[in-house]
Amino acid sequence: MKKRLTLKLIAKELDVSVSTVSKALRDSAEISEDTRQKIKAFAKLYNYKPNIIALSLKNRKTKTIGVIIPEIVHHFFTTVISGIEQAANEKGYHVIICTSNNSFDKEVINMEILANGSIDGFILSVAKETQQKKDYHHLTEVIEQGMPLVMFDRVIDEINCDKIIIDDFLGAKKAIQHLIDKKCKKIGLITTIDYVSVGKLRTQGYREALKENNIPADEDLILKVEDFDKSEMEIQSFLKDKKMDAVFAVNEHFAIYAIKAFQEQGLKVPDDVQVIGFTDGELSKRFIPSLTTVNQHGEEMGAQAARLLIKKLENEDAEDEPFETIIIETGLVERNSTKR
Amino acid sequence: MKKRLTLKLIAKELDVSVSTVSKALRDSAEISEDTRQKIKAFAKLYNYKPNIIALSLKNRKTKTIGVIIPEIVHHFFTTVISGIEQAANEKGYHVIICTSNNSFDKEVINMEILANGSIDGFILSVAKETQQKKDYHHLTEVIEQGMPLVMFDRVIDEINCDKIIIDDFLGAKKAIQHLIDKKCKKIGLITTIDYVSVGKLRTQGYREALKENNIPADEDLILKVEDFDKSEMEIQSFLKDKKMDAVFAVNEHFAIYAIKAFQEQGLKVPDDVQVIGFTDGELSKRFIPSLTTVNQHGEEMGAQAARLLIKKLENEDAEDEPFETIIIETGLVERNSTKR
């Protein structure tokens, strides 16, 4: 194994001092044109690249961002990462990604390790377990240490930091309004139990839209799925004999189970019933009929998170600036599960 | 911003030398029980954590693995990463993920940056553009530098390094055999043009299976999709009036377009035509009918890649050990697009 070229090696080879080499390579005016050229030529020839670790140690900054997400095998998070990466790379930052697998312990450990010098700041979406446990000591610790933290999507209200969220409430409202505009009168809702914050907000949006249109909310038309694994059955029996003309589901999967159930009942989507989902994934695009959904703009979310973090990182006075909460607007993507 | 606790700070606080602190914390026998306790208690109280960057510089190893993939918004790669992460974490390694976005330039740049000290070794699946360009200087450079490299899935035959591939040939063969076992006689193939190595191998598997069963290959039943964006149209017109009883598609999307086209012709899947795809993604699972596919075992692939890399990293004599190529076996996942 050839060992990597260092300033020291170059210095020895060219019989000058290390600092001369360093300065020459950084185009310092202190160094004579002559030696500068000589050194640069040599460095180029042997393909010298400064050691990033040494620079990090020296500068006390790593120019890398740590991202912790609940799971990577998930289209939405994956788009967020993609956005983070792009925005970060533009500013010369790198990205380290760790997954918590929705485990509190793994989240804590990952944060601790990354916080020990590997990164300059965090972008984080908390694990389900953390939400349930309500133990946030690892988050406060990192913040107290002075390391900037941006939370996205699954954020914790009690934690004081920058946040990027999507407008679940408005997104749901838009979806319902869309159905109402298409003359739907009996609109069902398939949502999650309330402790999942996004489910809750989307349910509120549903109610609000009905209210604004003077349609009384019918509790019989609302299903709160208890168990994700049994959701297909729950949805199937829920949709029996309800005679709805539309359904809004808070995620892709529920929406697809709904369509399936309708089809089994001999109903046609969108002719007999219209369906809207939430989260615009591969599934929504390719399913037949393709799904009209509320798009969460994951990439933009990621890009905004990265930009916000980098702003804090590079702005010395950022310390006392107040924390921001950026709300990403959702958009309705019309496809074939609703009428044109 | 509170500054992080360092050995130096502890030393000053406790009025001992830095080296004493270092040794005490690492339970060196050199240090008296007394001071050791005192120092450890203090460190614990103030939550001392060694700076990883300093350790990396000192040890000349970072305990982190760099992963470069063509795209992250892609279910298969995402499962591979998941596998890499798990296996790496088990051995105390971290993972940095960069995407090349299928761009040659970005691949080169990412590799250069990571190679400058941030990581101990690479796990890589090359960008499409790199495959086309056949410019591999960045790969050979890294290898010459003595940095271990493991390629997976999209590998380059000409590069001498460890490789993890899936058995595309055998996977395709299995799929076709499965169809033949179900009494299919006219089996179509929807594949890519030949320069995509996996498409080529899967096509070969198709031919081989037919041959072994003494079924002559009919070139009219083979479609090589030229343009991914227009694949839906191409597939639709290809499937007109061919009277096949089965189709094997080299990816999920082609398979779904095929089903769609059949349905539009009034044919039922799987009753009239059976369909098998490749790559087991979300889409295959949820589509109606759910897709029978060849599973690529992405997680296992990732885990094997990580383990192989770490083996090289930790084994001093690994230098002269020959490079390995590990072949991950595919498995057929039976669902509703083929008959039971």
Place this chain on the structure above:
DNA sequence: TTGTAAGCGTTATCAA
């Protein structure tokens, strides 16, 4: 114009 030395946070070696 060039070089020396200190420092970033550690650990290992050797001396006290």
Place this chain on the structure above:
DNA sequence: TTGATAACGCTTACAA
């Protein structure tokens, strides 16, 4: 049992 020192690779104030 403890501490001083050098080293990892780099930058920079200061000295020559």
